[in-house]
Structures are given as structure tokens and as C-alpha cells.
Amino acid sequence: MGLAEYGADCRFDLESGSPQRGDYSEQYQCLYHEHLLRMLQARPWLWCTYVWNLFDFGADGREEAEDPGVNHKGLVTFDRKVKKDAYYLYKAYWSKEPFVYLCGRRFVDRTGDETVVKVYSNLPEVQLFCDGTLVSKQQGGPVYTFRIPISGTHTVEAKAGEHTDTITIRKVQERNKSYYLATSSVQNWFDDPGMDSIPGFFSVQNKMEDIRQDSTGRMLIDELIAVARASRGSVTKEVKRTEAMERMLYRNTVLGLVRQAGGAITQKMALELNQKLRQIPKPDNR
Numbered sequence: 001m002g003l004a005e006y007g008a009d010c011r012f013d014l015e016s017g018s019p020q021r022g023d024y025s026e027q028y029q030c031l032y033h034e035h036l037l038r039m040l041q042a043r044p045w046l047w048c049t050y051v052w053n054l055f056d057f058g059a060d061g062r063e064e065a066e067d068p069g070v071n072h073k074g075l076v077t078f079d080r081k082v083k084k085d086a087y088y089l090y091k092a093y094w095s096k097e098p099f100v101y102l103c104g105r106r107f108v109d110r111t112g113d114e115t116v117v118k119v120y121s122n123l124p125e126v127q128l129f130c131d132g133t134l135v136s137k138q139q140g141g142p143v144y145t146f147r148i149p150i151s152g153t154h155t156v157e158a159k160a161g162e163h164t165d166t167i168t169i170r171k172v173q174e175r176n177k178s179y180y181l182a183t184s185s186v187q188n189w190f191d192d193p194g195m196d197s198i199p200g201f202f203s204v205q206n207k208m209e210d211i212r213q214d215s216t217g218r219m220l221i222d223e224l225i226a227v228a229r230a231s232r233g234s235v236t237k238e239v240k241r242t243e244a245m246e247r248m249l250y251r252n253t254v255l256g257l258v259r260q261a262g263g264a265i266t267q268k269m270a271l272e273l274n275q276k277l278r279q280i281p282k283p284d285n286r
Contacts, residue, residue: 002048003040007073008032011065012084015107015179017115022259024065024072024181026085030103030118033086034143037093051090055080063231063264066181085120092120092142100126100160105167109176110150115169119144123160130154195255195274200285202277204270208257209250210282217280220273221254224265228257231264 009022010029019028033051040049056074065072075087088101100121119126126144127137131154138144148156153170197203202211208225211217249257254273258265 002046003050005050005052006036007052009065009072010074010084010086011067011072012077012082013106013178014065014181015104015176017107017110017112017175025179026103026106029084029086030089033089037089041093051075085118088120089143092122095122098123098161098163100158100163100165102156102158102165102167104169107179108169109172109179110169111172111175113151113171114147114149117146117148117156117169119146119158119160119165121158121160121163123163125160127159129157129159132157195271198278200282202280202282204254204258204274204277206277207251207253209247211254211277211280212250213283214280217277220276221250224254224257224269224273225249227269228261228264231261 008029009024010026011024012026014023014025016023016025016027019025019031021028040046053071053074055076056078057071058069058078059071060069062069062071064070070078074084075090076083085101085103088099088103091097091099091101100119100123103118103120117128119128120143121141124141125137125139126141128135128144128146128148130148135148136146138146144158148154150169150171153168155166155168157164157166195204197205202214202217208221212221252260254277255270258270
């Protein structure tokens with residue numbers, strides 16, 4: 001048994017103090033791979049595991065992260081010039097060359113009175129210094145997580161044996177807008193009251209396979225899927241869809257499809273769809 005591919009999209013210039021799925025931040029990509037590597041390490045019987053992918057690569061059908069035509073799941077950028085933070089997580093797990101790496105070197109501007117500083121190293125102990133003063137030391141690894149207070153501009157240094165790494169961070173009152181997508185696929189409008197369900201009626205929170213049992217629901221869902229597929233360009237035209245693939249697709253909730261559509265399904269479209277779905281009674285309410 002093996003794991004054929006796993007990964008998380010990341011644009012190396014996007015940063016977040018509260019990373020979440022779909023924000024394309026370095027921090028979320030790191031959290032994802034940290035979790036997967038812990039899972040894989042606990043399963044040494046796996047024959048093979050393939051991280052997806054070493055480099056960002058061309059993908060004609062993708063329209064994501066305000067950088068069309070690119071799959072951003074690489075640990076290194078498309079031009080091979082920038083190693084994302086998650087690259088060093090794999091180095092900490094796989095390389096025998098001693099090293100220490102401070103994550104978040106591109107995440108300079110940070111809000112709040114406290115921030116998380118993460119270190120990757122294949123050495124058994126890491127010391128963290130802020131402006132020359134020892135903050136704390138930890139043992140174990142390969143992921144070391146520290147919390148430090150911030151009040152201005154600070155020099156943060158990690159030491160592991162003879163190896164060191166340094167970054168600069170500073171406290172700001174407002175978040176740096178360049179760290180976030182102008183139109184993120186992670187939208188707060190998923191929590192909009194208009195996206196709520198009504199007891200006894202369908203909504204975007206229901207599985208598509210259930211909604212499609214109703215003739216009107218089937219039409220609405222099929223129209224939505226057509227929009228999502230069209231956004232993938234020529235890629236979907238080359239894919240031969242099977243019944244098994246269709247069943248897997250329909251097991252998703254409508255919101256699940258919206259989240260995966262990469263911005264092709266807008267807030268207005270999702271809200272209008274939910275209004276229509278909330279007029280369709282569930283079978284046990286007819």
C-alpha cells in the first residue's frame with residue numbers, strides 16, 4: 001500500500017498568522033505537511049509516498065491564487081528560485097546534513113502582542129533568541145514551535161549546535177495587505193446568514209447526491225457543476241468521466257464544490273443558489 005500524491009497549494013509571498021485551508025499561505029502549507037509527515041512516520045509499512053509536488057508546475061485549466069495556469073502545490077517555486085518554508089520541513093525529516101531553519105522570513109509584518117515562531121531542524125535541541133536574549137529552548141524536533149511577545153522590530157535567531165538562522169519581524173497595527181489575496185478562495189461569506197439552512201429544506205450544506213433526487217435540485221446542481229468544470233478550461237475536456245468519478249463528486253456538499261471551484265463560483269451565485277435550494281423540501285418534509 002502506498003500514498004500516490006498529497007499536497008497543499010501555496011504562494012510563497014502570502015503569509016498568515018491564522019492560516020486556514022485555501023488561503024495559499026506558507027503557514028497553511030506547512031501545517032498540512034507537518035500533519036501528513038506525522039501520519040506517514042507512524043506508518044512505516046507504507047511502500048511509497050509521493051509528495052505533490054517538488055516544484056510548482058504549469059496547469060492550463062487552473063485559475064487560482066491570482067496566478068492563472070499554475071499549480072502551486074510545489075515546495076519550490078516554478079522558476080526554481082525560492083524554496084518555500086515547507087521545503088525545509090522535508091529536509092528536517094529526510095536529510096542527515098545538520099541544519100536549522102527559521103520559518104516565516106517573508107512574514108515580517110505581524111499584528112498582535114504575541115506571535116508564533118516555528119523552527120525546522122534535524123538536530124535534537126533548538127534555542128530561540130529574540131534581540132539577543134534567550135526566549136526558550138526545546139528538545140525533540142523536527143518541528144519546534146515558540147511563542148514570543150512583540151512590541152517593535154525584532155531580530156529572531158535560532159541556534160542548534162553550531163548552526164544558526166536569523167529572521168526579522170516587526171509588530172504592526174494593521175495587517176499587511178500584500179500577504180493576502182485580493183479575492184481569496186477562503187471567503188468569510190461562507191458564514192453569511194444567507195448560506196444557512198432551514199429545517200426540512202435543502203441548502204448548500206447538503207450533499208449534492210441528496211439534492212439531485214429532486215428534479216429541480218438536479219437541474220440546479222448540474223448547472224453549478226457545469227460552471228465549475230468550465231472554469232478548468234481544456235483540461236476537463238480531456239478527462240473521461242466515469243460513473244465512479246461522478247458518484248464521488250456528488251458525495252460532496254454544495255459548499256464543498258464551491259470551495260474547490262477556485263473562485264469560479266462567486267458569493268452572489270452561491271447565495272442565489274442557496275435561496276433556491278431552501279425552497280425545495282426534503283423527502284421527509286413533503
